[in-house]
Amino acid sequence: MKILILGSGQDAGIPQTGCYCTICERARVDENYRRLAPSIAVFDKWKGFCYFVDASPDFKYQLDMTHREINDTKRRGKIPVSGVLLTHAHPGHCNGLWHLGKTAIAEKNLPVYCTLEMGQFLQKNYPFSLLIQEKNIIIERINPNEEFELNGLKCTPNRVPHRNEIADTVGYIMKSKKKVIYLPDINRWTDSILKEINTADVAIIDGTFFSKTELPRFKAVPHPPIRETTELLDGTNAEVYFTHINHTNPVNRKGEEREYVEKKGFKISYDGMTLEI
Ligand SMILES: [Zn+2]
Ligand SMILES: [Zn+2]
Ligand SMILES: [Zn+2]
Incomplete structure (x- = not known):
């Protein structure tokens, strides 16, 4: 089983609409600096399944990435x-x-x-409501802290603190041979979440900002800054990959912040990265 990082950027990706900062400008001419909106694929080529976690605005490019990675000519033309x-x-x-x-x-x-809350949001709002009505999608309700199984992949949604103006927020613990935690978007770490990360083999987690000072409106959109996270997780046995990276984050380029993260043994994820699980 593998994970493919489909998008390692914050919701708006890099470059961000209408932003002309150094990183966004660089990303317009050099695809190594680009980051699509956050999503991963969890797949097993031999068992023939592939689950996306989240459906980002860059879904169509991420489907193509998945086709390329799975390289399954029999399913060409079909959604993988x-x-x-x-x-x-x-x-x-x-x-x-x-x-x-x-x-x-x-x-x-x-x-x-x-x-349940997320499903109600989809049922009430266009265009999602139409997708349900026309049976393009079928809502499968899952409950926080209750494990469910998908082709041998055990998944548990865990509620996490986030801006829940619309519906609740979960992260996922997935177990195959390894224990994997995917937690791209969160306001702050709690003791129980840190414990889950520390007992995971692979943790793909919120790395939106490097520090609290890089965005003037940080308080309106809080995330645990990478600098603090690396201290809280110092000495962890989990392989930690930061994702959901904002265009303001200095780890987008070579420099002392990126070196600091890597020296501590943490990794910055990138689009197209694959992890064996
Ligand atoms: Zn987000
Ligand atoms: Zn920018
Ligand atoms: Zn969010």
């Missing part, structure tokens, strides 16, 4: 996704679902796993 697990309702995490509707691929009965 067996289902989508949602974390929450913020635009970078669920807006891509509309690509499953009749204005795009017109998928049939694709399972979308989400909590």
Whole structure:
């Protein structure tokens, strides 16, 4: 089983719309600096399944990435996704679902796993409501802290503190040979989440900002800064990959911040990165 990082950027990706900072400008001419909106694929080529966690606004490019990675010519033309697990309702995490509707691929009965609150949000709001009505997607309710199984992959959604203006937010613990935690978007770490990370083999976690000072409106959109996270997780046995990286984050370029992270043994994820699990 493998994980493919489909998008390692914050919801708006890099370059960000209308931003002309050094990183965004560089990303416009050099794809090594680009980051799509946050999502991962968990797949097993031999067992023939592939689940997306979240459906980002860059869904169509991420489908192509998945086709290239799986390289399954028999399924060419078909969607290579067996289902989508949602974390929450913020635009970078669920807006891509509309690509499953009749204005795009017109998928049939694709399972979308989400909590009760998240499902209610989808049922009440266009265009998601239409996808449900036309059976492009089927809502599969999952409950926080309750394990469910997908082709031998054991998944548990865990509620996490985040800006829940619309619906609740979960991260996922997934168990195959390894214990994996995917927690791209969170306001702050709690003791129980840190414990889960410390007992995981692989943790793909929120690295939106490097420090609290890099964005003037940090208080309105809080995330645990990488500098603090690396201290809290100092000495952990988990392989830690930061994701959901904002364009303001200095780890986007070579320099002391990136060196600091790498020296401590943590990794910055990138689009197209694969991890054996
Ligand atoms: Zn986000
Ligand atoms: Zn920028
Ligand atoms: Zn969010």
